[in-house]
């Protein structure tokens with residue numbers, strides 16, 4: 001980010017972006033303004049009001065939001081970027097290997113391949129290695145290779161991590177059944193959560209929103225307080241299930257964050273539903 005924008009520039013960012021994007025934006029020295037989550041109308045108003053006052057403008061968004069599992073409105077964001085002469089940087093961390101026909105991410109899922117954008121992601125989620133990538137036009141990549149200090153003045157990835165990442169990419173391309181299995185698991189779990197959508201917790205009830213506001217393997221169960229989230233996380237862990245209890249200030253409201261995998265067997269998913277029922281299904 002600090003290679004492409006600076007003091008005379010504007011960053012318009014989704015407030016639910018990952019911390020690394022937020023900190024990268026601050027480090028760039030650009031003016032950073034946040035638009036309402038996924039709200040293209042608000043973003044348009046901000047572009048109309050502010051764009052002309054800055055040299056360059058960068059729209060910044062996660063593709064799959066890491067704490068809610070919802071997707072950014074990519075086609076509309078690209079239209080706005082085009083209309084207001086802005087760049088768009090998309091963090092595909094949770095979409096790589098998961099979304100799109102070949103697992104190429106949200107860009108492929110929305111049919112936006114080839115549209116001008118800065119597509120970046122990590123090699124640390126579905127790819128299960130370390131490091132990250134940036135994809136874009138040849139001019140952009142050439143520019144970053146010559147102007148991004150975080151690329152120039154750092155040691156490259158280790159051969160082992162690189163080989164692991166390349167092998168994972170090969171598997172993603174060659175074994176689409178894994179992705180099919182993942183999406184079957186996601187659908188099954190979503191459906192079961194909706195069917196069992198009233199759970200009683202410590203004398204209070206919460207209702208799982210129906211349908212769950214997610215379009216990814218990240219499924220969230222909202223809970224009333226941070227303490228409830230922690231307690232439920234512990235109880236589930238004792239039942240052999242790892243579910244992260246996510247609380248403010250990481251997110252505005254507390255929730256249990258479920259992450260579905262391709263390798264989960266039907267038994268595993270049923271075990272989760274049973275454990276949630278045991279906690280206090282109505």
Ligand SMILES: Cc1ncc(COP(=O)(O)O)c(C=O)c1O
Pocket residue numbers: 018020062066091093094122123124125130131132
């Ligand atoms: C959306 C998003 N972007 C970036 C990152 C950072 O990834 P890494 O840990 O591979 O640097 C994460 C990690 O949690 C993430 O969720």
